[in-house]
Amino acid sequence: MTRKSVGIIGGGASGIGVARQLKQAGIDFEIIEATSKLGGNWQPAGPASKMYESAHLISSKKNTQFTDHPMPQDYPAYPRHSLFFRYLTELAEANDLQEHTRFDTRVREMTPDRGGWHLVFDDGSTADYDVVVLCNGLLGRPITPKIAEAVTCESIHAVEYKSATTFAGKRVLVVGGGNSGCDIAVDATKTADAVFHSTRRGYHYMPKFIDGRPTQEWLMDESSKFKDAASYWEHVETTFKMAGFRGEDFGLPAPDHPIEACHPIMNSQILFHIGHGDIDPKPDIEEIERDTVTFADGTKERVDLIVWATGYRVDISFLDRKIYDWDSKLPETFLRMVPAEFDNLLFVGYLNSPSGIGNLVNTMARFVASYVIGRQQGSEAFRVVRQIAQAHERLDLGQGRFMQTDRHRHEVDLWKFLRSVNFVTAKLASERHATQDNRLAEPTRLRA
Structure with a gap:
């Protein structure tokens, strides 16, 4: 051989x-x-x-x-x-x-x-x-949390999701605040009867364009204008807030981490749809009983479909x-x-x-x-x-x-x-x- x-x-x-x-x-x-x-x-x-x-x-x-x-x-x-x-x-x-x-x-x-x-x-x-x-x-390998075992309604991992037709006429819960979770929650607004988005914490959101350029390119160009990282990131956060990309301004919890400490969530539509009432943001899941989900804030919602955008190993x-x-x-x-x-x-x-x-x-x-x-x-x-x-x-x-x-x-x-x-x-x-x-x-x- x-x-x-x-x-x-x-x-x-x-x-x-x-x-x-x-x-x-x-x-x-x-x-x-x-x-x-x-x-x-x-x-x-x-x-x-x-x-x-x-x-x-x-x-x-x-x-x-x-x-x-x-x-x-x-x-x-x-x-x-x-x-x-x-x-x-x-x-x-x-x-x-x-x-x-x-x-x-x-x-x-x-x-x-x-x-x-x-x-x-x-x-x-x-x-x-x-x-x-x-x-x-x-x-x-897709990660699905243990709590998913209690679900009796339709339940899929994000790896199985293909198009918004999946959501037609359904009450949909998307679990997970990463880029795929935000994308899928936005998709669901096209066809679902109701969309809930459960995340564990507050996040920093970035638009895909800023000042007429892709945001990553803007970020790299701006960095050369500052002598220290703290001033640079303060400038970035101020700019994103002025552009309408501060989660707290839409009723979301404040992030528990600085903007540079987390893999970026790059999505120009998630906060738009939250602000228009198309997506109902929810905290972490407390309990699931058949098709009813109880969240950490005590609210409950009946859902027809849960999408677990909960990552991979x-x-x-x-x-x-x-x-x-x-x-x-x-x-x-x-x-x-x-x-x-x-x-x-x-x-x-x-x-x-x-x-x-x-x-x-x-x-x-x-x-x-x-x-x-x-x-x-x-x-x-x-x-x-x-x-x-x-x-x-x-x-x-x-x-x-x-x-x-x-x-x-x-x-x-x-x-x-x-x-x-x-x-x-x-x-x-x-x-x-x-x-x-x-x-x-x-x-x-x-x-x-």
């Missing part, structure tokens, strides 16, 4: 980005994709899809695209999901990635073998790789936790990619950041290519990376800035993360070039 250098598990945006960089670096690889297409969550249908009819990007085109392969000029500032899926497909085709992919192949088991990894697939076939890069993402169940306890150790990996226990295993895309995917993946993918080459050559920089990973040193990637919740355990500060990864990648790459030029690279401590 031929053993390839790298196996990439997952053909979504992260897997596509890693594959592009490996190909450019001349490293042989294979993508293992459980479905019939590349594109991951952005597929419009199928077992991997998380898409609903109204879904659009919440990061702007400029901040989401791979800068070395821009989105078409005629794409709007926030492309709908089908356009972004088309873009990912074209990105893959431009690099002939389909030719390097095992489609409709789900990994059943993954075990260390002869310095690499032995993979067993659902159809019984197998493959071996020197290095495995896991790219199947954070949205592996990572699912790497094909890798036995006795081999690597991914559930607990993922947030502790060096650069959120490099585990201490294995030098032939990498994780890409298991993080959140208030940014688009393109440049983030490009940055991680360049690191992966340099890391794999460093491992192949046994370079000094690679050995130092391994020493740091094995020392379990928690590099400051801005984790302390964010709320300590399950939703934010994978959050990183964008700029700190990019600086750190780029620094280490540059060390790996510079030593590689020096070695190729037959010059001895000086040993160096990698500290961002």
Whole structure:
């Protein structure tokens, strides 16, 4: 059996980005994709899809695209999901990635073998790789709270939601204050008889446009005008309040956290519909008895359908936790990619950041290519990376800035993360070039 250098598990945006960089670096690889297409969550249908009819990007085109392969000029500032899926497909085709992919192949088991990894697939076939890069993402397994077991009315998780026709003529409760929960609550106003939206706390809401520009782009441009973070965020909050995006002004509870401590809720319509009475905001659920929901404020509502927009958990169940306890150790990996226990295993895309995917993946993918080459050559920089990973040193990637919740355990500060990864990648790459030029690279401590 031929053993390839790298196996990439997952053909979504992260897997596509890693594959592009490996190909450019001349490293042989294979993508293992459980479905019939590349594109991951952005597929419009199928077992991997998380898409609903109204879904659009919440990061702007400029901040989401791979800068070395821009989105078409005629794409709007926030492309709908089908356009972004088309873009990912074209990105893959431009690099002939389909030719390097095992489609409709789900990994059943993954075990260390002869310095690499032995993979067993659902159809019984197998493959071996020197290095495995896991790219199947954070949205592996839907989370439904235990209280859902008491429901006798119709009940679905957000992953099952596809269009507003689901809500026609019904009294609908959407549970969850994230971006999907807000999107679905807005959708429900189109066809439902009544819409209730239950959230556990107060949130900071951001419009998708401010001052005629996509908000993320405005935020980045404004940041350069301030000498300290406190003044900048005070300016941002004041601007959003003037634009009508302060939840307290619509009767919602004040957030219990600063605006920079939470993954942004980017939605221009949720407060509009609350202000018009189309959405009735509710606090956390206290009790469910058949089709009647009691909320923490004592109010009760009869509902016909509950949508649980309550998030997801990572699912790497094909890798036995006795081999690597991914559930607990993922947030502790060096650069959120490099585990201490294995030098032939990498994780890409298991993080959140208030940014688009393109440049983030490009940055991680360049690191992966340099890391794999460093491992192949046994370079000094690679050995130092391994020493740091094995020392379990928690590099400051801005984790302390964010709320300590399950939703934010994978959050990183964008700029700190990019600086750190780029620094280490540059060390790996510079030593590689020096070695190729037959010059001895000086040993160096990698500290961002």
